[in-house]
Amino acid sequence: MADIIRRSPVAFSARPKQVEARDDWQVVLEYDNEGQGPWLVDLSHRGKWDVQDRGIDEIQPAGVTIPQQYGRCACENGLWINRLNRTQASVWHLGAQPCPAMPTERAYTDTTDSTVFLALLGPQVFAIAEKLSALDFLDPGKQAPFLLQDPFCHVPCQMAVVSRDKANGALLLTCSRGYAHVMVEAILHAGVEFGLRPAGERRLAQVVHMA
Numbered sequence: 001m002a003d004i005i006r007r008s009p010v011a012f013s014a015r016p017k018q019v020e021a022r023d024d025w026q027v028v029l030e031y032d033n034e035g036q037g038p039w040l041v042d043l044s045h046r047g048k049w050d051v052q053d054r055g056i057d058e059i060q061p062a063g064v065t066i067p068q069q070y071g072r073c074a075c076e077n078g079l080w081i082n083r084l085n086r087t088q089a090s091v092w093h094l095g096a097q098p099c100p101a102m103p104t105e106r107a108y109t110d111t112t113d114s115t116v117f118l119a120l121l122g123p124q125v126f127a128i129a130e131k132l133s134a135l136d137f138l139d140p141g142k143q144a145p146f147l148l149q150d151p152f153c154h155v156p157c158q159m160a161v162v163s164r165d166k167a168n169g170a171l172l173l174t175c176s177r178g179y180a181h182v183m184v185e186a187i188l189h190a191g192v193e194f195g196l197r198p199a200g201e202r203r204l205a206q207v208v209h210m211a
Contacts (some may be wrong), residue, residue, distance in 0.1 A: 009116050009180035010042040012198035023099070030200035037122025038169075039199035040187055044117045047093035048174065053107040054087050061091045061108075062100040073145040073160055080172070082147040082160060090158055092117070092172070094208055116180040118173050120187070121207045124194040125169030131190040137161055137171065153186045155179045162208055170207040 004024045014031040021027075025045040053059060056066060064076045067083040074081040078095020090111075093099045102108050120128060126137045133152045148159045155175050162170035175183060188196060 006045070006113065008042055008044040009177045010044055010118070010184055011181075012040075012042070012184070014198040016200070018200065028200045029202050031198050033197070034199045034203070035195055035197045037199075038124050038128065038191060038194055038196050039119075039121045039203050040184070040191070040196055041119040041121060041199050041201060041203050042117075043094075043119055043172075043201065043204065044112075044115070044177075044180070046112070046117055047091075047099040047102075048111045048115055048117060049091040049102055050109045050111050051089045051091060051107055052087055052109070056087050056089060056107075059089075059107060061089075061102060071142075071147045073147055075145065080160065082158060084147070084149065084158075090174070092174070094204065096205065111174075114177050115174045116177050116183060118183070118187070119204055119208070120169070120171040120173075121199070121203050122169065123167050124191075124196075125171050126164065128187065128191045128194055128196060129171055132186060135159075138164060153179075153183055155183060168207045172208075 006024045016028045017032045018029040019026055020029055027045050062077055062079055064079050064081055066081055066089045067074050070083050070085055072083050078097050080092040080094050082090045129137050135148055135150055144161050144164050146161055157173045157175040160172040
């Protein structure tokens with residue numbers, strides 16, 4: 001039987017400095033010359049699920065309670081959970097521990113291979129984001145972490161505002177895999193004036209602290 005190879009839809013021009021094989025993916029932990037930030041990190045290899053059920057308030061992915069309020073996020077046991085609407089939530093695996101197995105019941109759909117997953121991390125994150133969206137990521141009426149569902153680079157996205165700290169801002173976003181190339185190109189272009197560079201997965205732990 002041939003070995004399974006899973007490929008990210010994201011391709012950076014930077015040279016990988018350290019790579020790790022994980023769950024049939026080649027995960028870049030660090031790139032050469034990552035600089036002092038801000039950074040764009042490819043997380044497309046990370047586990048992602050869509051959860052839909054009319055009884056969604058009774059569902060607990062890997063034991064984590066889904067927030068009841070739309071647009072709110074929960075962070076526990078290495079999982080990031082976004083409440084989308086009355087019957088739907090999304091689940092992202094961000095923890096350092098192995099990705100938990102999700103139930104095979106019909107409420108869960110694995111979207112790992114069908115979506116691109118990116119993180120904008122470090123200083124000036126929202127100055128970059130606001131060049132690509134009309135959304136107010138710094139709305140004082142919203143307390144981080146929170147979820148936004150709107151176009152980013154004219155592409156329908158889920159965006160989680162994790163931290164609005166000026167030095168260690170963090171924005172996570174997912175969209176359909178087919179938009180990966182144009183999305184990455186647009187973000188990197190928007191970030192040129194701020195010194196935005198591709199970075200490896202290790203940068204995630206510096207900003208996003210999972211319980």
